[in-house]
Amino acid sequence: MKDEQIQNSLAHVMLSGVLVAAAIMAAGLIWFLATHDGMAPGDHVFSGEPKYFENPISMVQRAVDPKDIGHRRSLIMIGVVLLLINPPVRVAFAAFGFAAQGDRLYTAISLIVLAVLIFSFFW
Amino acid sequence: MDELVFDILVAVCSLLAGVIGALIGLGGGVIITPLLVLAFGVDIRYAMGAALCSVIATSSGAAAAYLRDGISNMRIGLFLCVATTIGAVCGALLAVVLDPAVLSIIFGVALLATVLLSLRKKKDLAGPDASDPLAVKLRLPGTMPAANGPTPYTVYHVVPGFCVMWVAGLLSGLLGIGSGAFKVVAMDQIMRIPFKVTTATSNFMIGVTAAASVGVYLKRGYLDPSLVAPVALGVLAGAFLGAKLLAVAPVKLLRVIFLTAVSVIAVQMIARGLHINF
Numbered sequence: 001m002k003d004e005q006i007q008n009s010l011a012h013v014m015l016s017g018v019l020v021a022a023a024i025m026a027a028g029l030i031w032f033l034a035t036h037d038g039m040a041p042g043d044h045v046f047s048g049e050p051k052y053f054e055n056p057i058s059m060v061q062r063a064v065d066p067k068d069i070g071h072r073r074s075l076i077m078i079g080v081v082l083l084l085i086n087p088p089v090r091v092a093f094a095a096f097g098f099a100a101q102g103d104r105l106y107t108a109i110s111l112i113v114l115a116v117l118i119f120s121f122f123w
Numbered sequence: 124m125d126e127l128v129f130d131i132l133v134a135v136c137s138l139l140a141g142v143i144g145a146l147i148g149l150g151g152g153v154i155i156t157p158l159l160v161l162a163f164g165v166d167i168r169y170a171m172g173a174a175l176c177s178v179i180a181t182s183s184g185a186a187a188a189y190l191r192d193g194i195s196n197m198r199i200g201l202f203l204c205v206a207t208t209i210g211a212v213c214g215a216l217l218a219v220v221l222d223p224a225v226l227s228i229i230f231g232v233a234l235l236a237t238v239l240l241s242l243r244k245k246k247d248l249a250g251p252d253a254s255d256p257l258a259v260k261l262r263l264p265g266t267m268p269a270a271n272g273p274t275p276y277t278v279y280h281v282v283p284g285f286c287v288m289w290v291a292g293l294l295s296g297l298l299g300i301g302s303g304a305f306k307v308v309a310m311d312q313i314m315r316i317p318f319k320v321t322t323a324t325s326n327f328m329i330g331v332t333a334a335a336s337v338g339v340y341l342k343r344g345y346l347d348p349s350l351v352a353p354v355a356l357g358v359l360a361g362a363f364l365g366a367k368l369l370a371v372a373p374v375k376l377l378r379v380i381f382l383t384a385v386s387v388i389a390v391q392m393i394a395r396g397l398h399i400n401f
Binding site: 003004006007008010011012014015017018021022025026028029032033073074076077079080083084086087088090091094105106109110112113116117119120121122 | 126127130176179180182183184186187188190191193195197198201202204205208209211212215261262330331333334335336337338339341346348349351352353355356359
């Protein structure tokens with residue numbers, strides 16, 4: 001696999017990933033604002049709790065449950081999470097590309113970066 | 124203020140930030156966090172979370188174009204990302220234990236440093252001499268597209284560059300910024316990589332660096348989706364718009380206005396941090 005191929009596939013992944021994430025965030029935000037009924041943004045006081053962020057399954061469940069007050073923000077959060085995984089996904093693709101090239105050094109370097117990213121998530 | 128009005132204002136301001144960022148190469152977290160804190164009264168931690176997400180958004184959009192054009196150097200980027208991501212994790216953990224007032228002060232100081240770095244005379248230090256042997260071993264030197272075909276360039280001082288990248292990563296995690304200015308300085312002043320490659324590669328790196336802080340920010344509740352969404356969407360739209368305006372925009376004038384404004388904001392951020400302590 002040539003460098004140009006790796007670069008092109010990375011570019012593709014990054015751009016389409018960010019556009020999908022943006023579309024979901026936009027949908028969630030518009031939906032949220034359309035039904036907000038003049039709410040004041042009162043919860044901009046810092047609470048220190050992860051907002052609307054839970055494990056993937058419950059986030060999706062919450063987003064589609066009409067009885068849950070926070071469900072539109074769960075949808076926005078899904079979009080945010082998709083945005084946040086864009087960098088690790090691009091690094092993983094790079095690792096894969098370098099492996100396909102037989103470049104052991106850069107496969108290893110990419111995997112180290114990926115490991116730091118994953119580790120930072122579970123700290 | 125009504126939520127809808129708030130979000131529209133935030134989105135419009137973020138759009139402007141995105142346009143400026145695309146035109147000047149400096150923006151994202153650096154403008155957005157102070158904007159949200161000073162103009163909108165948002166808690167600095169929510170502001171940092173939103174700014175961090177906007178850095179990831181612009182990185183994904185802008186860097187895609189540079190990669191496709193063959194200007195960024197993936198190997199330099201990924202190698203230096205080892206330093207920046209480790210630094211970012213350290214920075215994010217540090218941010219959590221620091222008082223928000225202290226963060227505000229450090230932010231202001233980092234802003235001033237960024238302005239000073241941007242004002243330095245731009246001498247392209249890329250030279251014809253042989254690269255640092257370590258750089259050759261790591262296969263860092265590459266070629267960049269130019270008028271007369273692919274032009275090779277050399278890379279120097281790998282270890283110092285790596286160390287400065289760690290600091291750039293620390294600032295990114297600590298303050299929720301891309302620290303593109305610091306990365307660019309490390310690459311073009313220390314490692315003597317040509318400007319175009321530096322800017323393009325930095326764009327790629329800021330997203331990966333920012334992602335290293337994300338886990339910590341998420342778990343400590345720095346990310347509010349209803350704030351992140353208008354900011355990220357605004358900045359993304361602004362970045363695309365700014366790239367289109369590049370040919371016709373008065374970039375030099377914008378730089379002067381912008382750097383002046385950022386300096387004023389930096390002082391305000393420092394003052395704010397000191398105020399709270401009284």
